[in-house]
Amino acid sequence: MITDDEAGFAEFVAGRQAALSRTAYLLTGDHHLAQDLVQAALLQAARHWRRIHTSPEAYVRRAMYHQNISWWRRRRFAETPLETYDGATATSDHDLRLTLDQALARLTAKQRTVLVLRFYEDLTEVDTARALGLSTSTVKSTTRQALARLRTLAPELAELIGADA
Amino acid sequence: MTDLRTSLRRVADAVEPLPVADDLWHRAQAARRRGQVLAAAAVLAIIASVTWSAVLLGTDDREARTASQEVPGGAIPSRIEDPGDLPATDDLAVGRASVAFVNRDGDPVVLTATDGVPHRLALPDWDRSRRALALTPDGTALAYQRTRGEDTVLVRVDLGSGRERVLFSQPGDSLTYDSLAWSSDGTRLSWSASTFGDVPAVGVVEPLLSRSRIVALPYTPTNAVVAPDGTLAISAANGALRLDSRQGGSTRIETQRSAVVAGFSPDGRYVALATGPASASYTLDVRRRVVVEHPFPEGTLGESVVRPVGWLDDRLQLLVVQALDGSGAELVVTTPEVDDTSTWRRSVGSVGGPGVANSLSVAVDLVPDLDGTSSQQLTHDFGEPVAVGQRDISWMIGLGVAAAIALGMALRWLWRRLLG
Numbered sequence: 001m002i003t004d005d006e007a008g009f010a011e012f013v014a015g016r017q018a019a020l021s022r023t024a025y026l027l028t029g030d031h032h033l034a035q036d037l038v039q040a041a042l043l044q045a046a047r048h049w050r051r052i053h054t055s056p057e058a059y060v061r062r063a064m065y066h067q068n069i070s071w072w073r074r075r076r077f078a079e080t081p082l083e084t085y086d087g088a089t090a091t092s093d094h095d096l097r098l099t100l101d102q103a104l105a106r107l108t109a110k111q112r113t114v115l116v117l118r119f120y121e122d123l124t125e126v127d128t129a130r131a132l133g134l135s136t137s138t139v140k141s142t143t144r145q146a147l148a149r150l151r152t153l154a155p156e157l158a159e160l161i162g163a164d165a
Numbered sequence: 166m167t168d169l170r171t172s173l174r175r176v177a178d179a180v181e182p183l184p185v186a187d188d189l190w191h192r193a194q195a196a197r198r199r200g201q202v203l204a205a206a207a208v209l210a211i212i213a214s215v216t217w218s219a220v221l222l223g224t225d226d227r228e229a230r231t232a233s234q235e236v237p238g239g240a241i242p243s244r245i246e247d248p249g250d251l252p253a254t255d256d257l258a259v260g261r262a263s264v265a266f267v268n269r270d271g272d273p274v275v276l277t278a279t280d281g282v283p284h285r286l287a288l289p290d291w292d293r294s295r296r297a298l299a300l301t302p303d304g305t306a307l308a309y310q311r312t313r314g315e316d317t318v319l320v321r322v323d324l325g326s327g328r329e330r331v332l333f334s335q336p337g338d339s340l341t342y343d344s345l346a347w348s349s350d351g352t353r354l355s356w357s358a359s360t361f362g363d364v365p366a367v368g369v370v371e372p373l374l375s376r377s378r379i380v381a382l383p384y385t386p387t388n389a390v391v392a393p394d395g396t397l398a399i400s401a402a403n404g405a406l407r408l409d410s411r412q413g414g415s416t417r418i419e420t421q422r423s424a425v426v427a428g429f430s431p432d433g434r435y436v437a438l439a440t441g442p443a444s445a446s447y448t449l450d451v452r453r454r455v456v457v458e459h460p461f462p463e464g465t466l467g468e469s470v471v472r473p474v475g476w477l478d479d480r481l482q483l484l485v486v487q488a489l490d491g492s493g494a495e496l497v498v499t500t501p502e503v504d505d506t507s508t509w510r511r512s513v514g515s516v517g518g519p520g521v522a523n524s525l526s527v528a529v530d531l532v533p534d535l536d537g538t539s540s541q542q543l544t545h546d547f548g549e550p551v552a553v554g555q556r557d558i559s560w561m562i563g564l565g566v567a568a569a570i571a572l573g574m575a576l577r578w579l580w581r582r583l584l585g
Contacts (some may be wrong), residue, residue: 022180042185122170
């Protein structure tokens with residue numbers, strides 16, 4: 001027998017699964033990680049459904065943001081060494097140039113999350129800071145550092161990113 | 166910046182909806198229930214530890230506690246042992262006692278009835294060379310002799326209030342009380358003295374009536390006990406037994422065995438006898454003027470020294486039986502004779518060391534009425550005794566366990582949070 005809560009949760013998942021998947025992919029840059037991220041956030045939402053069922057999406061998204069950063073903290077010691085991390089990839093072969101997708105993968109989770117919130121979710125700096133539990137100035141500086149790193153990693157994306165960013 | 170936004174949307178739009186597990190809801194609810202159970206357990210653990218701490222910290226006599234629980238009303242400890250070195254307390258209001266004895270250093274020790282905790286009492290003017298000590302059958306008071314200079318007085322200490330009362334004083338006479346014994350109802354205190362002035366004597370003090378009786382003797386007494394009606398039973402150093410009524414009549418009881426009187430039954434019909442090595446306990450039947458015996462059941466105790474320490478009722482006596490084979494002393498409940506309704510029950514409790522056994526005084530009123538079953542516990546195991554002055558760490562252990570549980574739960578929460 002399906003309860004009202006379970007039915008409401010199923011309806012939410014069915015309606016917002018695609019949108020959540022897109023955000024999760026942008027946050028992680030990996031389909032498997034994105035799937036895990038969505039599952040973890042929905043699992044958390046289901047546990048607290050009675051409390052959050054009136055506005056579950058905001059809760060799920062916030063859970064995804066924080067979960068992604070937590071996972072990154074756990075994995076960071078296995079990341080690419082710093083000396084190659086910020087170095088520009090050789091671009092002699094045009095086919096091997098970094099795409100935006102690949103460039104995002106070289107950012108830290110915090111930088112990537114801030115960019116996704118600011119330029120994909122269209123949140124203001126204040127809303128981004130509130131969603132991540134950061135100060136507005138931290139969001140500003142993180143955004144600036146993330147865009148600068150994107151330019152370093154993929155100079156051919158400078159036009160895309162914008163010279164003033 | 167518009168290009169970046171558009172490019173991000175283009176990347177995102179290429180993502181197919183990611184699959185979500187069908188049982189996600191049920192897994193979440195199961196996890197929620199586990200969390201609730203865990204939270205409830207944590208709350209209960211915290212409440213229990215806080216309550217426990219509050220109870221322990223709120224108890225004035227926090228150190229005077231044992232590992233086991235307290236017994237309302239009190240009980241005789243199943244193990245009566247000399248606790249060894251103890252700081253002496255001059256606060257005599259320790260509460261009702263279950264037993265009293267003289268320790269290896271010659272100092273008086275009582276075990277409090279409700280918790281089994283030993284207390285070495287700093288009795289005023291206690292003389293280690295004069296070790297007579299008698300606990301009332303109900304355990305509320307202790308009688309001893311106070312020696313100051315040439316004067317010796319009998320004193321009754323109320324263990325509830327700590328107040329002392331002089332029961333009998335004979336100034337100027339060189340006097341040593343060799344034994345003290347309360348009647349079974351606690352109204353009379355009998356004594357014997359090898360030198361009372363220039364003759365041996367026995368006597369009875371009635372504290373409630375503030376009167377006393379002295380009987381000078383032509384022989385040296387080993388002990389004197391008194392019945393609730395005032396009759397004295399006296400044992401002599403030569404082994405003879407005598408009964409001395411309040412009216413002055415004295416009767417010699419012939420006996421085949423050397424014995425020492427140890428206590429009248431409540432109805433005055435019997436006098437329990439302490440005897441040397443034998444395989445039986447002996448009792449004087451006052452009415453028949455004969456000594457009766459209750460042999461130890463076959464296969465139980467061998468040759469033993471028997472010392473009665475009180476009567477549970479008109480027919481049941483409590484003995485300290487010390488086997489000669491060195492197996493230690495134990496408490497035995499038995500009847501004067503073997504008949505259809507007789508009782509013989511060993512291992513009621515253990516008594517550690519001959520010094521304790523020879524001076525032991527027991528509040529027999531704390532022994533429960535026998536219910537006829539062999540499984541009935543007549544004494545109580547208070548656990549390892551923790552004396553006053555020694556530090557009881559059981560509450561610290563409890564708090565430590567509670568803290569460890571709380572720390573474990575906190576680490577688990579942190580671990581799960583960090584690992585997602």
